[in-house]
Amino acid sequence: DWDGWPDGTFERFFTHEEYVATKKLAVHWTCRTSGGTHGSRDAETWEGGRRSIRYCKGVLVCRGEGCGRTVRSQVLDDRIESQLGNTCECGGRLEHVPCSATHTITIFKHGLAEQNPRSGPLQLLVGVPTLHGPGPKAPDISSVLLNKDRISHELQKVRAEAKSAKGGDSLNFEEFAAFDADNPGLVVHSVVGKVTVISIQQPLMLSELVKETAVTDEPVNGVVSHAAHGFWRQRNCLLMISSAYSRTLRCWLPGILSYTNGATAEHFQHHFYALFKSIAQERARRGWDTSSDEHFGTVVDFSEAERNGFIAAFIQFRQSEGSTRTADDLKAAAEGLLKGCKQHFRSGITRLTWIGGVI
Numbered sequence: 001d002w003d004g005w006p007d008g009t010f011e012r013f014f015t016h017e018e019y020v021a022t023k024k025l026a027v028h029w030t031c032r033t034s035g036g037t038h039g040s041r042d043a044e045t046w047e048g049g050r051r052s053i054r055y056c057k058g059v060l061v062c063r064g065e066g067c068g069r070t071v072r073s074q075v076l077d078d079r080i081e082s083q084l085g086n087t088c089e090c091g092g093r094l095e096h097v098p099c100s101a102t103h104t105i106t107i108f109k110h111g112l113a114e115q116n117p118r119s120g121p122l123q124l125l126v127g128v129p130t131l132h133g134p135g136p137k138a139p140d141i142s143s144v145l146l147n148k149d150r151i152s153h154e155l156q157k158v159r160a161e162a163k164s165a166k167g168g169d170s171l172n173f174e175e176f177a178a179f180d181a182d183n184p185g186l187v188v189h190s191v192v193g194k195v196t197v198i199s200i201q202q203p204l205m206l207s208e209l210v211k212e213t214a215v216t217d218e219p220v221n222g223v224v225s226h227a228a229h230g231f232w233r234q235r236n237c238l239l240m241i242s243s244a245y246s247r248t249l250r251c252w253l254p255g256i257l258s259y260t261n262g263a264t265a266e267h268f269q270h271h272f273y274a275l276f277k278s279i280a281q282e283r284a285r286r287g288w289d290t291s292s293d294e295h296f297g298t299v300v301d302f303s304e305a306e307r308n309g310f311i312a313a314f315i316q317f318r319q320s321e322g323s324t325r326t327a328d329d330l331k332a333a334a335e336g337l338l339k340g341c342k343q344h345f346r347s348g349i350t351r352l353t354w355i356g357g358v359i
Helices: 016-021 077-084 121-126 148-166 173-182 203-209 265-285 304-320 327-337 342-358
Strands: 031-035 050-056 059-062 070-072 094-097 102-107 187-191 197-200 223-228 238-246 251-260 298-300 338-340
Touching: 059 077, 077 094, 121 148, 187 265, 197 265, 203 238, 203 251, 203 265, 223 251, 223 265, 238 265, 251 265, 265 304, 298 304, 304 327, 304 338, 327 338
Parallel strands: 223 298, 298 338
Antiparallel strands: 031 050, 050 102, 059 070, 059 094, 187 197, 197 251, 223 238, 238 251
């Protein structure tokens, strides 16, 4: 059992339940703690875990004759010096006895809150819903997590630590280069800078974007594009998805996915340009016509930025193909291909209705 007085040289594994129940392996010795910013709580082995080190600050001992009382020291050196300026209750002189012992704690593997980042305190208290009923719950970790407010407090700390360690959704160039090298051909378009857009596409995704014939009895032709908010940690970053209907699976499948660090027309232009290029290349590979504009029609969100991005991308795409049409002609053609999403249109009208009611 952990008594808070670790002594000697030892190594031991603790469960997360034991870690929480012992107040994170609290010790009575005065320690200075450092670290906790490297490694990951998600690591499968302790070698890659989040590590923190406690440095023992020793104790104060009374040198008065016949006393020998031990006094707890402060953590900071200037505070210890201040303590040494005082005397023991017996009137004896206090002396600082330093200690070189260190105490290293490494946290690894997933905790309950990290497995379910979107779950609230109440869900964690009663068990996260799964296909087979309630899943693991916070009280399984420790009996101290029987209170919703306590769970909320611990959850906030875990999320704050995760956000600090991972630094949001900022792009790591080395990791991106390694990802691109490990997955050749997956990244079909990328631009990095003030406007950052990275588009990925697998062969299966591309095959569903290109069809030889249209379906006449169902509204499942063309491409549906949607910008998903809230997928990334940073709210301004979007997951842009252009989907096509799979006749084999009888469902809509992503045809191309893009990470964007914003929602301007320029961001959407890069996404749609990658979409048009991939469709044209696949049609050319199959020996099919690429000159007809109708192959590039799409439905987009009820968004002016997406609309402008679509038009700009179509003009850029056709001009890169050597089209002799003017920019105005291409703009008119793009506008004819573009359709708005009825659901987003209705949502916009509903919002306007609410605003009108408030006014």
